[in-house]
Amino acid sequence: xxxxxxxxxxxxxxxxxxxxxxxxxxxxxxxxxxxxxxxxxxxxxxxxxxxxxxxxxxxxxxxxxxxxxxxxxxxxxxxxxxxxxxxxxxxxxxxxxxxxxxxxxxxxxxxxxxxxxxxxxxxxxxxxxxxxxxxxxxxxxxxxxxxxxxxxxxxxxxxxxxxxxxxxxxxxxxxxxxxxxxxxxxxxxxxxxxxxxxxxxxxxxxxxxxxxxxxxxxxxxxxxxxxxxxxxxxxxxxxxxxxxxxxxxxxxxxxxxxxxxxxxxxxxxxxxxxxxxxxxxxxxxxxxxxxxxxxxxxxxxxxxxxxxxxxxxxxxxxxxxxxxxxx
Ligand SMILES: CSC[C@H](NC(=O)[C@H](Cc1ccccc1)OC(=O)N1CCC(N)CC1)C(=O)N[C@@H](CC1CCCCC1)[C@@H](O)Cn1ccccc1=O
Numbered sequence: 301x302x303x304x305x306x307x308x309x310x311x312x313x314x315x316x317x318x319x320x321x322x323x324x325x326x327x328x329x330x331x332x333x334x335x336x337x338x339x340x341x342x343x344x345x346x347x348x349x350x351x352x353x354x355x356x357x358x359x360x361x362x363x364x365x366x367x368x369x370x371x372x373x374x375x376x377x378x379x380x381x382x383x384x385x386x387x388x389x390x391x392x393x394x395x396x397x398x399x400x401x402x403x404x405x406x407x408x409x410x411x412x413x414x415x416x417x418x419x420x421x422x423x424x425x426x427x428x429x430x431x432x433x434x435x436x437x438x439x440x441x442x443x444x445x446x447x448x449x450x451x452x453x454x455x456x457x458x459x460x461x462x463x464x465x466x467x468x469x470x471x472x473x474x475x476x477x478x479x480x481x482x483x484x485x486x487x488x489x490x491x492x493x494x495x496x497x498x499x500x501x502x503x504x505x506x507x508x509x510x511x512x513x514x515x516x517x518x519x520x521x522x523x524x525x526x527x528x529x530x531x532x533x534x535x536x537x538x539x540x541x542x543x544x545x546x547x548x549x550x551x552x553x554x555x556x557x558x559x560x561x562x563x564x565x566x567x568x569x570x571x572x573x574x575x576x577x578x579x580x581x582x583x584x585x586x587x588x589x590x591x592x593x594x595x596x597x598x599x600x601x602x603x604x605x606x607x608x609x610x611x612x613x614x615x616x617x618x619x620x621x622x623x624x625x626x627x
Pocket of ligand 1: 315316333337338378379380381425520521523524526589602
């Protein structure tokens with residue numbers, strides 16, 4: 301058994317990637333943001349204050365014949381960008397790309413932070429990190445992929461994200477035709493509950509590769525590529541008009557500049573992010589914001605959408621490994 305669902309960028313900046321998910325009986329279809337950096341499936345619902353839910357599609361458990369309230373359960377999550385949400389928990393049938401999981405924990409939001417209220421491109425998140433990161437108390441719940449994996453042809457899923465174009469999340473199979481190069485696998489460390497791996501070196505443009513160990517996570521829920529300051533400073537040193545813009549809290553440069561590519565090691569291979577993907581978005585006039593920025597010393601680097609867009613990424617739970625193939 302397999303599943304295949306299209307995704308699309310939420311806006312002209314590729315800020316998020318949205319996939320339609322069916323919840324309940326009859327199906328209630330919500331646009332959700334798949335996040336391999338967290339482990340809760342939560343939705344705007346009939347329990348979300350209507351002033352907060354305006355502009356969002358909501359899940360109404362009472363309209364689903366297969367919903368069950370998980371008595372005494374609650375959840376609460378705060379993300380890296382300080383957005384947050386919390387609420388109570390139901391189980392229901394959740395179908396993604398034609399593959400159904402029954403008894404999936406669907407976390408219903410009774411509170412959402414301003415960022416979520418304002419971001420009407422999604423009606424919640426599907427967490428696809430490891431189960432250990434789930435926030436439901438008193439009993440942790442499993443992710444949709446964890447519940448699905450034992451029934452899928454293979455315990456794997458792939459992320460294919462594209463700049464201003466549709467992509468896919470495939471479950472239970474790997475469509476190698478989505479990639480231009482071979483898949484290189486690296487082991488993940490599961491201690492923090494993320495798809496966490498180590499990259500041994502990087503290169504800027506056609507330059508020589510520099511040994512630099514990066515401990516990072518593959519995170520579809522993060523827009524940018526966030527790496528150590530030394531790497532980021534070295535990169536923008538190669539961009540003539542680049543400067544650190546305090547108000548934007550990141551490097552900006554003249555939009556007309558040709559940006560160098562950025563390559564990072566995956567095992568004995570490398571993935572190259574073209575400069576065009578690092579010219580992330582205009583901020584004003586002809587000043588543009590970079591898709592490669594500092595990880596602010598948060599102790600872990602984040603290979604977010606800017607990096608994932610350059611590759612087909614294989615999340616292999618069965619073998620506890622991550623696969624990267626150039627696109
Ligand atoms: C340094 S983690 C920052 C990251 N949030 C972003 O990447 C947001 C995404 C976004 C874009 C547009 C509108 C709304 C939200 O976008 C920016 O912050 N941007 C994009 C636009 C740029 N101009 C400025 C910088 C983040 O918390 N991700 C988490 C998932 C997000 C939460 C917010 C909603 C979307 C999904 C998550 O995987 C990060 N995680 C990873 C590991 C552990 C904990 C953790 O929490």
